[in-house]
Amino acid sequence: MGSERYPLQNKGIFRNLPSFDPNIKGLTALVTGANGISGFHTMRALLESPQRWTKVWAASRRPPPEEMMALLTAEERSRVEHVACDFLAEPEVLARQLTDKGVTADYVFFCMSPERREDITLTEVDSYAHPRPPEGQQIWSNAQELVDVNTSLIRNLTQAMDIANIVPKRFLLQTGAKNYGLHLGPTRTPHVESDPRVLLEPNFYYPQEDVLQEYCAKHKIGWNVICPAWIIGATQNAAMNALHPFAVYAAVKQHRGEKLDFPGNAAAWLENHEHSTAQLTGYLSEWAVLEDKCANQKFNAGDNSLLPNNRLWPELARWFGCKEVGLPESDDAKITTIPGGDKPTPIGYVSQPGFHFSFTMSHWAQQPENVEAWKEIMKKHKLTHNPFDDPECWAFADVAAWGGRFQLSTNKAQNFGYTGHVDTLQSLHRAYSEFNKIGMLPPMVADARPLQ
Numbered sequence: 001m002g003s004e005r006y007p008l009q010n011k012g013i014f015r016n017l018p019s020f021d022p023n024i025k026g027l028t029a030l031v032t033g034a035n036g037i038s039g040f041h042t043m044r045a046l047l048e049s050p051q052r053w054t055k056v057w058a059a060s061r062r063p064p065p066e067e068m069m070a071l072l073t074a075e076e077r078s079r080v081e082h083v084a085c086d087f088l089a090e091p092e093v094l095a096r097q098l099t100d101k102g103v104t105a106d107y108v109f110f111c112m113s114p115e116r117r118e119d120i121t122l123t124e125v126d127s128y129a130h131p132r133p134p135e136g137q138q139i140w141s142n143a144q145e146l147v148d149v150n151t152s153l154i155r156n157l158t159q160a161m162d163i164a165n166i167v168p169k170r171f172l173l174q175t176g177a178k179n180y181g182l183h184l185g186p187t188r189t190p191h192v193e194s195d196p197r198v199l200l201e202p203n204f205y206y207p208q209e210d211v212l213q214e215y216c217a218k219h220k221i222g223w224n225v226i227c228p229a230w231i232i233g234a235t236q237n238a239a240m241n242a243l244h245p246f247a248v249y250a251a252v253k254q255h256r257g258e259k260l261d262f263p264g265n266a267a268a269w270l271e272n273h274e275h276s277t278a279q280l281t282g283y284l285s286e287w288a289v290l291e292d293k294c295a296n297q298k299f300n301a302g303d304n305s306l307l308p309n310n311r312l313w314p315e316l317a318r319w320f321g322c323k324e325v326g327l328p329e330s331d332d333a334k335i336t337t338i339p340g341g342d343k344p345t346p347i348g349y350v351s352q353p354g355f356h357f358s359f360t361m362s363h364w365a366q367q368p369e370n371v372e373a374w375k376e377i378m379k380k381h382k383l384t385h386n387p388f389d390d391p392e393c394w395a396f397a398d399v400a401a402w403g404g405r406f407q408l409s410t411n412k413a414q415n416f417g418y419t420g421h422v423d424t425l426q427s428l429h430r431a432y433s434e435f436n437k438i439g440m441l442p443p444m445v446a447d448a449r450p451l452q
Contacts, residue, residue, distance in 0.1 A: 003287060004417050011048065013426045014280055016419040018287050026054050030105035030168070032087070032157065034058030037233045037241055037278050038174050039111035040068060045282030047076040057103050059085045065236045067438040088152065091159035098164045107289050108161075108171045110154060110212075143202045150204040151211060158215040170289040172224040173212045174281070175205040177274075179227050182406040185345030185352045190409035193227070193298045198346045222295030224288045226281060229302055229408050230400055232427050233278030234434035236385065241393070242400035243275075244440070246312075247432050248387050249361060249397075250320040251442050252373045260317040261326035262309060263364075264402030265335050265356040269313075269328040272306040273400070274407050277427040283420050284413065294416060300408040305424040305451060309401065315425055319432065319444040329358035357402050362394040377442055384439035423450040 003018035011017060029046055033039035039060070046053040056079055058064060063082040072080070083101045085094060154173065161167070180191040181198030188195070197206055209225055216223040230242055253260050262269060281301040288294045317325045329335055336359075340352025364370060371388045378386065387393050429448035435441040 002293070002417075003291065008419060013422055013430060014283065015421045017283050018418065018420070020049075020052065020290060022051070024290065025051050027052055027106045028055040028057070028104045029053060029107045029109060030057045030059055030083075030103060030166075031109045031111060032059045032085070033111040034060045034082070035062055035064040035068070035235065036060070036111065036237050037231050037235045038228075038281065039109070040064055040235050041233045041278030042109050042111055042174075042282040042285055043080065044072065044076075044279055045286055047072060047079060050075060050079065054079060055104075056080050057083050057101070057105065059083045059103075061086050065438070068234075068236055071234070071434055071437065087156055088149075089156065091156050091163060094156055094160035095163035098160060098166065103164070103166060105161075105166055105168045108168045109285060109289075110157065110171070110173045143204075147202045147204040147207060151207040154208050155211050158211060167219050168221060170222045170224065170295065171212060171216055172226060172285055172289050173208060174226045174228070174285070175208065176227060177229045177406060177408060178203065179205045180406070181346035185340070185343065185347070186350040187346045187406060189405065190407040191300065192409045193300060193412050200344055200346065216296075222289075224285070224294060224296075225298040226285050226288065227298065227300050227408070228276030228278075228281050229274040229406070231276050231278050231281070232303075232424070232431050234431045234438060234440070236438055236440065242396040243428060243431075244435065245361060245365075245387055245393055245397035246316060246401070247320065247435065247441050248374065249364070250316045250322060251377055252370050253317075254321045255373050255377055256369070258322075259324035259326045260313060260322040261359075262313055262328050262401075263357050263359050263361055263398070264309065264328060265358070266328045266330065267356065268402040269310050270308060271405050272308050272407065273312075275303050275305070275307060275424045275427070276301045276408075277303050277422050277424070277431075280420055280422045280427070284418060287418055287420075291416070297412075297416070299413045299416075299418075300410050301413075302408045302410050303422050303424045303427065304410055305422065305427075306407070307424045307451065311451065312425075312428075315429075315449070318446045319429065319448075320442075321445045334358055355402065357398075360394075361397045361401065362391065365391070365394045381436075381442040382439070383442070423452070425449065425451050 003020050006019040008016045009019050031039050031043050034043055043056050046056055058080050069077055083103055085097050180187050184200050212223050250260055284301050314325050335356050338355040340354035365388055374388055426448045432441055436443050
């Protein structure tokens with residue numbers, strides 16, 4: 001099926017994408033977490049090829065909202081069928097949910113999808129669950145609980161597929177950059193797929209990979225693991241969409257006639273950040289499962305477009321009409337420092353760096369004047385989503401703004417022949433435009449300027 005025999009193609013802002021043998025037709029896909037950022041945009045990537053993908057089963061507890069589905073064409077929507085699945089249910093129950101719908105799957109794409117769930121204390125479970133940490137503890141601090149819940153999700157699905165007699169040609173699991181232990185302190189960068197597991201504390205990605213490989217070995221089929229960084233893409237389910245609060249922050253600053261202050265210190269202002277556009281990761285995922293040579297391989301997913309805050313922040317201000325950008329605080333007396341502590345780090349010989357900031361977006365989001373400003377914006381632009389009701393999303397925004405350094409190497413995917421690329425500034429602008437279409441952001445007032 002080698003795509004290298006066929007010319008590269010561009011799709012809008014997405015460049016140098018593979019094309020495939022036109023004789024590959026009539027495939028079906030099961031995409032879990034279909035109303036989340038990764039699952040929804042994986043579906044979008046597949047649905048662009050109607051001859052190749054004639055049916056996409058969208059598996060999630062709730063169907064993708066109508067506003068999100070409106071981002072698809074009518075023809076694309078006609079090839080999507082929702083399957084109501086609770087991946088925390090017993091495999092027998094899950095199997096019945098699949099068979100009752102008549103699900104077939106040439107390929108399975110197991111993607112994360114967090115959203116709120118009220119019947120249990122966690123951020124929702126489609127194919128990823130984020131149990132809420134104890135009050136006062138940092139996100140990801142409840143490592144073993146994350147392992148217990150998230151490992152059960154993929155195990156339940158594989159067992160349900162056995163009961164339902166669904167055996168795909170390839171099973172793809174999407175994980176994330178925490179695979180490399182970056183949430184535990186300094187790491188060796190750029191991260192490469194052959195890096196050893198970081199065993200300083202439990203990490204649910206590792207047992208998920210084990211379950212995946214055991215299932216695929218049992219059925220003599222291939223597997224893939226795809227590992228993105230901070231994910232860019234518009235969905236109504238924005239619980240862990242770290243860059244969405246940046247736009248909310250910029251819109252409120254513009255509404256109140258204030259400059260766009262930066263919360264981190266000078267080091268965070270200069271630091272490069274790695275991003276992974278969800279739809280580009282979808283194109284990578286499609287390529288990986290269709291290439292015979294990619295069977296049983298793990299690939300990092302990145303835009304190949306490093307973006308420091310000193311380039312992002314001025315663009316945020318321009319897009320949302322802020323008249324001035326605040327530079328990072330230069331007075332050390334006004335910088336808050338949280339010591340790093342003495343825990344071991346993934347790299348071993350470098351101590352915990354700590355955090356340095358002039359303010360947190362989490363605290364900013366609690367201030368009544370900012371909450372009220374957003375309500376005024378919602379009323380003016382008929383928006384339907386209030387992120388100020390979700391403290392957790394602002395914690396992710398803090399980490400994204402002044403968190404630690406990391407970079408994913410995409411050398412391996414390129415060595416296997418994948419050349420897909422997107423300019424992260426153009427991608428983020430596109431995502432914010434689509435957030436506006438689904439009622440989550442006000443419109444922007446300026447076009448994207450690529451980083452070139």
